[in-house]
Amino acid sequence: MARYDYLIVGSGLYGAVFAQRVHERGKTVLVLEKRSHIGGNVYTEDIEGIRVHRYGAHIFHTNERSVWDYVNRFASFNRFVNSPVANYRGELYALPFNMHTFHKMWGVVTPQEAEAEIERQRRAEGITEPRNLEEQAISLVGRDVYEKLVKGYTEKQWGRSCTELPAFIIRRLPVRFTFDNNYFNALYQGIPTEGYTALVQRLLEGVEVRLDTDYLAERGKWDRLADKVLYTGPVDAYFDYRLGALSYRSIRLETEVLDMPNYQGVAVMNYTDRETPWTRVIEHKWFDFGEQPKTVISREYSVEWTPGAEPYYPVNDEKNQALYQNYRRLAEMERGVLFGGRLGEYRYYDMDATIAKALAAADAEQSAPA
16 A cells, blocks of 8 residues: 555644645645545535535634735635624624624713723722633623623533633633724635635645545554654544543534525624524625525534534633643654644634644644654
8 A cells, every 4th residue: 555754634724734735845645534525614515506614604814924825825715804793682783892882782972982881880890800701701891791792602602601611711802992893803804715615625636635534443554554644633532532531612503595685684693692592693695795596594503512523612621721731741752643733732723823833833844854
Protein backbone atom coordinates (compact mmCIF):
# COMPACT_ATOMS: atom_id res chain seq x y z
CA MET A 1 0.00 0.00 0.00
CA ALA A 2 1.11 3.55 -0.69
CA ARG A 3 2.88 5.54 2.00
CA TYR A 4 2.18 9.17 2.75
CA ASP A 5 4.02 11.98 4.47
CA TYR A 6 0.85 12.94 6.36
CA LEU A 7 -2.31 11.16 7.38
CA ILE A 8 -4.95 13.77 8.25
CA VAL A 9 -7.93 12.70 10.32
CA GLY A 10 -10.86 15.00 9.50
CA SER A 11 -11.69 17.13 6.47
CA GLY A 12 -13.00 20.18 8.29
CA LEU A 13 -11.36 23.56 7.88
CA TYR A 14 -8.33 22.76 10.04
CA GLY A 15 -7.56 19.48 8.30
CA ALA A 16 -8.28 20.83 4.81
CA VAL A 17 -6.09 23.93 5.24
CA PHE A 18 -3.22 21.90 6.68
CA ALA A 19 -3.56 19.41 3.82
CA GLN A 20 -3.52 22.17 1.22
CA ARG A 21 -0.44 23.82 2.66
CA VAL A 22 1.73 20.72 2.97
CA HIS A 23 0.50 19.31 -0.36
CA GLU A 24 1.43 22.61 -2.00
CA ARG A 25 4.95 22.07 -0.68
CA GLY A 26 5.25 18.65 -2.29
CA LYS A 27 4.17 16.41 0.57
CA THR A 28 1.96 13.36 0.01
CA VAL A 29 -1.28 13.45 1.98
CA LEU A 30 -4.16 11.11 2.78
CA VAL A 31 -7.28 12.56 4.42
CA LEU A 32 -9.68 10.29 6.30
CA GLU A 33 -13.20 11.54 6.92
CA LYS A 34 -15.68 9.73 9.16
CA ARG A 35 -18.70 11.40 7.56
CA SER A 36 -20.01 10.85 4.05
CA HIS A 37 -18.93 14.34 2.96
CA ILE A 38 -16.00 16.72 3.29
CA GLY A 39 -16.03 20.03 5.12
CA GLY A 40 -16.86 19.10 8.68
CA ASN A 41 -19.35 21.48 10.24
CA VAL A 42 -18.98 24.12 7.51
CA TYR A 43 -20.53 21.72 4.97
CA THR A 44 -23.21 23.33 2.80
CA GLU A 45 -25.70 21.48 0.60
CA ASP A 46 -28.16 22.56 -2.08
CA ILE A 47 -31.87 22.43 -1.22
CA GLU A 48 -34.35 24.11 -3.59
CA GLY A 49 -31.45 26.07 -5.09
CA ILE A 50 -30.52 27.42 -1.64
CA ARG A 51 -27.14 26.72 -0.03
CA VAL A 52 -28.08 25.30 3.35
CA HIS A 53 -25.63 25.28 6.26
CA ARG A 54 -26.33 21.74 7.47
CA TYR A 55 -24.59 22.13 10.81
CA GLY A 56 -25.65 25.65 11.69
CA ALA A 57 -24.84 29.16 10.55
CA HIS A 58 -21.24 29.87 9.56
CA ILE A 59 -20.35 33.47 8.76
CA PHE A 60 -16.76 34.16 7.83
CA HIS A 61 -15.18 37.20 9.46
CA THR A 62 -11.63 38.24 10.21
CA ASN A 63 -9.35 41.17 10.88
CA GLU A 64 -6.33 39.24 9.61
CA ARG A 65 -5.45 40.32 6.08
CA SER A 66 -3.23 37.26 5.58
CA VAL A 67 -6.14 34.91 6.36
CA TRP A 68 -8.49 36.90 4.13
CA ASP A 69 -6.02 36.78 1.25
CA TYR A 70 -5.54 33.05 1.78
CA VAL A 71 -9.25 32.09 1.62
CA ASN A 72 -9.76 34.33 -1.39
CA ARG A 73 -7.32 32.13 -3.29
CA PHE A 74 -9.95 29.39 -3.14
CA ALA A 75 -13.29 31.21 -3.07
CA SER A 76 -14.95 34.52 -3.79
CA PHE A 77 -17.03 36.02 -1.00
CA ASN A 78 -20.25 37.97 -1.07
CA ARG A 79 -20.90 41.11 0.99
CA PHE A 80 -23.05 39.46 3.68
CA VAL A 81 -22.94 41.28 7.02
CA ASN A 82 -24.36 39.52 10.06
CA SER A 83 -27.17 41.61 11.57
CA PRO A 84 -29.21 39.17 13.67
CA VAL A 85 -32.45 40.02 15.43
CA ALA A 86 -33.44 39.02 18.96
CA ASN A 87 -37.03 37.91 19.53
CA TYR A 88 -38.21 38.16 23.12
CA ARG A 89 -41.83 37.03 23.32
CA GLY A 90 -42.61 38.79 20.06
CA GLU A 91 -40.62 41.92 20.86
CA LEU A 92 -37.80 42.40 18.33
CA TYR A 93 -34.44 43.88 19.27
CA ALA A 94 -31.28 44.58 17.29
CA LEU A 95 -28.10 42.63 17.95
CA PRO A 96 -25.43 43.29 18.98
CA PHE A 97 -26.67 45.55 21.78
CA ASN A 98 -26.66 49.02 20.23
CA MET A 99 -28.65 52.22 20.07
CA HIS A 100 -31.49 50.50 18.17
CA THR A 101 -31.70 48.03 21.08
CA PHE A 102 -31.63 50.71 23.76
CA HIS A 103 -34.15 52.92 21.99
CA LYS A 104 -36.59 50.00 21.71
CA MET A 105 -36.07 49.02 25.34
CA TRP A 106 -36.06 52.42 27.06
CA GLY A 107 -36.99 55.05 24.46
CA VAL A 108 -33.60 56.75 24.77
CA VAL A 109 -32.35 58.62 21.72
CA THR A 110 -28.78 59.61 22.58
CA PRO A 111 -25.73 57.56 23.57
CA GLN A 112 -25.45 59.60 26.77
CA GLU A 113 -28.98 58.61 27.82
CA ALA A 114 -28.29 54.93 27.08
CA GLU A 115 -25.02 54.94 29.02
CA ALA A 116 -26.68 56.69 31.95
CA GLU A 117 -29.49 54.12 32.11
CA ILE A 118 -27.10 51.17 32.05
CA GLU A 119 -24.97 52.79 34.75
CA ARG A 120 -28.07 53.46 36.88
CA GLN A 121 -29.06 49.80 36.69
CA ARG A 122 -25.54 48.64 37.47
CA ARG A 123 -25.40 50.77 40.62
CA ALA A 124 -28.84 49.59 41.72
CA GLU A 125 -27.65 45.97 41.74
CA GLY A 126 -24.67 46.75 43.98
CA ILE A 127 -22.50 44.02 42.45
CA THR A 128 -18.81 44.50 43.18
CA GLU A 129 -17.34 41.02 42.55
CA PRO A 130 -19.55 38.96 40.19
CA ARG A 131 -19.91 35.42 41.53
CA ASN A 132 -21.65 33.87 38.54
CA LEU A 133 -22.70 34.56 34.96
CA GLU A 134 -25.89 36.34 35.98
CA GLU A 135 -24.06 38.86 38.14
CA GLN A 136 -21.35 39.29 35.53
CA ALA A 137 -23.88 40.06 32.78
CA ILE A 138 -25.88 42.47 34.94
CA SER A 139 -22.71 44.31 35.91
CA LEU A 140 -21.96 44.78 32.20
CA VAL A 141 -25.36 45.67 30.66
CA GLY A 142 -27.84 46.17 33.50
CA ARG A 143 -30.90 44.20 34.58
CA ASP A 144 -33.26 44.95 31.66
CA VAL A 145 -30.95 43.82 28.86
CA TYR A 146 -29.91 40.80 30.88
CA GLU A 147 -33.47 39.64 31.61
CA LYS A 148 -34.74 40.01 28.04
CA LEU A 149 -31.76 39.33 25.82
CA VAL A 150 -29.19 37.33 27.79
CA LYS A 151 -30.74 35.15 30.47
CA GLY A 152 -33.13 32.88 28.55
CA TYR A 153 -30.87 32.41 25.55
CA THR A 154 -27.84 31.60 27.72
CA GLU A 155 -29.75 29.13 29.91
CA LYS A 156 -31.01 27.31 26.82
CA GLN A 157 -27.55 27.32 25.30
CA TRP A 158 -25.83 25.85 28.37
CA GLY A 159 -28.70 23.81 29.79
CA ARG A 160 -28.37 25.28 33.28
CA SER A 161 -29.26 28.40 35.26
CA CYS A 162 -27.16 31.51 34.81
CA THR A 163 -26.58 31.52 38.56
CA GLU A 164 -24.90 28.09 38.20
CA LEU A 165 -22.59 29.18 35.38
CA PRO A 166 -19.18 30.74 36.13
CA ALA A 167 -18.76 34.46 35.59
CA PHE A 168 -15.81 34.05 33.22
CA ILE A 169 -18.03 32.59 30.48
CA ILE A 170 -19.19 36.17 29.80
CA ARG A 171 -16.07 38.26 30.30
CA ARG A 172 -17.57 40.98 28.13
CA LEU A 173 -20.68 41.59 26.06
CA PRO A 174 -20.76 43.55 22.80
CA VAL A 175 -22.26 46.93 23.67
CA ARG A 176 -22.21 49.74 21.13
CA PHE A 177 -23.49 53.23 21.65
CA THR A 178 -23.99 53.67 17.90
CA PHE A 179 -26.69 52.57 15.47
CA ASP A 180 -24.40 49.96 13.89
CA ASN A 181 -26.10 46.54 13.48
CA ASN A 182 -22.99 44.76 12.18
CA TYR A 183 -22.51 41.95 14.69
CA PHE A 184 -18.84 41.37 13.92
CA ASN A 185 -16.33 44.14 14.34
CA ALA A 186 -14.21 42.74 11.51
CA LEU A 187 -12.59 44.34 8.48
CA TYR A 188 -13.42 41.40 6.21
CA GLN A 189 -16.57 39.30 6.25
CA GLY A 190 -18.92 37.44 3.97
CA ILE A 191 -20.06 34.02 2.75
CA PRO A 192 -18.38 32.05 -0.07
CA THR A 193 -20.51 32.68 -3.16
CA GLU A 194 -20.44 28.98 -4.07
CA GLY A 195 -20.78 27.75 -0.49
CA TYR A 196 -18.26 26.37 1.98
CA THR A 197 -18.25 22.91 0.43
CA ALA A 198 -16.82 24.34 -2.79
CA LEU A 199 -14.15 26.16 -0.75
CA VAL A 200 -13.07 22.93 0.96
CA GLN A 201 -13.13 21.04 -2.33
CA ARG A 202 -10.63 23.52 -3.75
CA LEU A 203 -8.45 23.28 -0.65
CA LEU A 204 -8.32 19.51 -1.14
CA GLU A 205 -7.63 19.50 -4.89
CA GLY A 206 -4.98 16.90 -5.66
CA VAL A 207 -5.26 15.36 -2.17
CA GLU A 208 -6.54 11.82 -1.69
CA VAL A 209 -9.65 11.73 0.51
CA ARG A 210 -11.46 8.66 1.84
CA LEU A 211 -14.98 9.24 3.15
CA ASP A 212 -17.00 7.07 5.54
CA THR A 213 -13.76 6.03 7.22
CA ASP A 214 -13.41 5.79 11.00
CA TYR A 215 -9.74 6.27 11.81
CA LEU A 216 -10.06 5.19 15.44
CA ALA A 217 -11.69 1.88 14.48
CA GLU A 218 -8.49 0.76 12.69
CA ARG A 219 -5.86 3.15 13.97
CA GLY A 220 -2.94 0.75 13.69
CA LYS A 221 -3.67 0.07 10.03
CA TRP A 222 -3.84 3.74 9.10
CA ASP A 223 -0.87 4.83 11.21
CA ARG A 224 1.38 2.46 9.29
CA LEU A 225 0.63 4.33 6.07
CA ALA A 226 2.12 7.69 7.05
CA ASP A 227 5.13 9.25 8.68
CA LYS A 228 3.00 11.70 10.67
CA VAL A 229 -0.62 11.97 11.73
CA LEU A 230 -2.68 15.15 12.13
CA TYR A 231 -5.65 14.29 14.31
CA THR A 232 -8.57 16.75 14.46
CA GLY A 233 -11.11 14.56 16.27
CA PRO A 234 -11.95 14.65 19.99
CA VAL A 235 -8.75 14.38 22.00
CA ASP A 236 -10.38 12.25 24.71
CA ALA A 237 -11.66 9.78 22.11
CA TYR A 238 -8.12 9.41 20.72
CA PHE A 239 -6.99 8.18 24.14
CA ASP A 240 -10.11 6.00 24.52
CA TYR A 241 -11.42 8.24 27.34
CA ARG A 242 -8.85 6.76 29.71
CA LEU A 243 -8.95 9.85 31.95
CA GLY A 244 -12.70 10.37 31.57
CA ALA A 245 -14.91 12.07 28.99
CA LEU A 246 -14.73 15.79 28.32
CA SER A 247 -18.04 17.66 28.29
CA TYR A 248 -19.55 19.40 25.28
CA ARG A 249 -22.70 21.14 24.27
CA SER A 250 -24.23 20.02 21.01
CA ILE A 251 -27.02 21.30 18.78
CA ARG A 252 -29.97 19.69 17.03
CA LEU A 253 -31.33 21.25 13.85
CA GLU A 254 -34.83 20.80 12.46
CA THR A 255 -34.75 21.89 8.82
CA GLU A 256 -37.77 22.33 6.59
CA VAL A 257 -38.65 23.73 3.18
CA LEU A 258 -41.43 26.32 3.22
CA ASP A 259 -43.54 27.20 0.21
CA MET A 260 -43.06 30.93 0.63
CA PRO A 261 -40.35 33.34 -0.50
CA ASN A 262 -39.64 34.91 2.91
CA TYR A 263 -40.18 33.51 6.41
CA GLN A 264 -38.52 35.97 8.81
CA GLY A 265 -36.67 38.51 6.67
CA VAL A 266 -33.29 37.92 8.29
CA ALA A 267 -30.69 35.14 8.17
CA VAL A 268 -30.57 34.61 11.94
CA MET A 269 -33.22 35.33 14.57
CA ASN A 270 -32.36 34.52 18.20
CA TYR A 271 -35.19 33.56 20.54
CA THR A 272 -34.12 34.91 23.90
CA ASP A 273 -37.09 33.94 26.09
CA ARG A 274 -36.80 30.74 28.12
CA GLU A 275 -40.16 29.33 26.98
CA THR A 276 -39.33 29.02 23.26
CA PRO A 277 -37.51 25.68 23.03
CA TRP A 278 -35.17 26.60 20.19
CA THR A 279 -32.34 29.11 20.49
CA ARG A 280 -32.58 30.53 17.00
CA VAL A 281 -34.06 30.15 13.54
CA ILE A 282 -31.79 30.29 10.50
CA GLU A 283 -33.25 31.27 7.12
CA HIS A 284 -30.49 30.15 4.81
CA LYS A 285 -31.36 32.05 1.63
CA TRP A 286 -30.54 35.39 3.27
CA PHE A 287 -26.86 34.44 3.54
CA ASP A 288 -26.86 34.78 -0.25
CA PHE A 289 -29.51 37.51 -0.85
CA GLY A 290 -31.69 34.74 -2.35
CA GLU A 291 -34.60 35.28 -4.71
CA GLN A 292 -35.86 31.69 -4.82
CA PRO A 293 -39.66 31.17 -4.69
CA LYS A 294 -39.29 28.92 -1.62
CA THR A 295 -37.26 29.20 1.54
CA VAL A 296 -35.44 26.81 3.89
CA ILE A 297 -35.34 27.34 7.64
CA SER A 298 -33.57 25.50 10.45
CA ARG A 299 -34.68 25.66 14.07
CA GLU A 300 -31.65 25.22 16.29
CA TYR A 301 -31.88 23.54 19.68
CA SER A 302 -29.03 23.44 22.18
CA VAL A 303 -28.65 20.01 23.76
CA GLU A 304 -26.33 18.19 26.11
CA TRP A 305 -23.78 16.15 24.23
CA THR A 306 -24.10 12.37 24.40
CA PRO A 307 -21.90 9.72 22.76
CA GLY A 308 -22.74 9.44 19.07
CA ALA A 309 -23.82 13.08 18.78
CA GLU A 310 -21.63 15.76 17.24
CA PRO A 311 -19.65 17.66 19.92
CA TYR A 312 -19.88 21.38 19.12
CA TYR A 313 -18.88 23.58 22.04
CA PRO A 314 -16.36 22.67 24.76
CA VAL A 315 -17.69 23.32 28.25
CA ASN A 316 -15.07 25.74 29.51
CA ASP A 317 -15.47 25.27 33.21
CA GLU A 318 -12.62 24.57 35.63
CA LYS A 319 -13.32 20.83 35.84
CA ASN A 320 -13.18 20.27 32.08
CA GLN A 321 -10.20 22.53 31.56
CA ALA A 322 -8.26 20.62 34.21
CA LEU A 323 -9.18 17.34 32.52
CA TYR A 324 -8.15 18.68 29.13
CA GLN A 325 -4.77 19.76 30.46
CA ASN A 326 -4.16 16.14 31.48
CA TYR A 327 -5.11 14.97 28.00
CA ARG A 328 -2.90 17.64 26.52
CA ARG A 329 0.07 16.27 28.40
CA LEU A 330 -0.65 12.83 26.94
CA ALA A 331 -0.95 14.38 23.47
CA GLU A 332 2.42 16.08 23.80
CA MET A 333 4.04 12.71 24.51
CA GLU A 334 2.46 11.06 21.46
CA ARG A 335 5.27 10.71 18.95
CA GLY A 336 4.52 11.53 15.33
CA VAL A 337 1.01 12.83 16.06
CA LEU A 338 -0.20 16.43 15.86
CA PHE A 339 -3.48 17.47 17.48
CA GLY A 340 -5.41 20.42 16.04
CA GLY A 341 -8.79 22.11 15.69
CA ARG A 342 -11.61 22.70 18.14
CA LEU A 343 -11.90 19.01 19.10
CA GLY A 344 -8.21 18.15 19.07
CA GLU A 345 -7.44 21.18 21.25
CA TYR A 346 -10.75 21.27 23.18
CA ARG A 347 -11.25 24.90 22.33
CA TYR A 348 -13.84 26.74 20.27
CA TYR A 349 -12.29 28.64 17.37
CA ASP A 350 -13.85 31.02 14.89
CA MET A 351 -13.17 30.02 11.30
CA ASP A 352 -10.42 32.57 10.74
CA ALA A 353 -8.58 31.43 13.87
CA THR A 354 -8.95 27.81 12.74
CA ILE A 355 -7.35 28.67 9.41
CA ALA A 356 -4.56 30.71 11.00
CA LYS A 357 -3.75 27.90 13.44
CA ALA A 358 -3.69 25.29 10.65
CA LEU A 359 -1.39 27.42 8.51
CA ALA A 360 0.93 28.02 11.45
CA ALA A 361 1.04 24.29 12.20
CA ALA A 362 1.87 23.47 8.56
CA ASP A 363 4.54 26.17 8.49
CA ALA A 364 6.05 24.79 11.69
CA GLU A 365 6.28 21.40 10.01
CA GLN A 366 8.12 22.99 7.11
CA SER A 367 10.74 24.48 9.40
CA ALA A 368 11.05 21.49 11.73
CA PRO A 369 14.27 19.48 11.49
CA ALA A 370 13.99 16.29 9.46
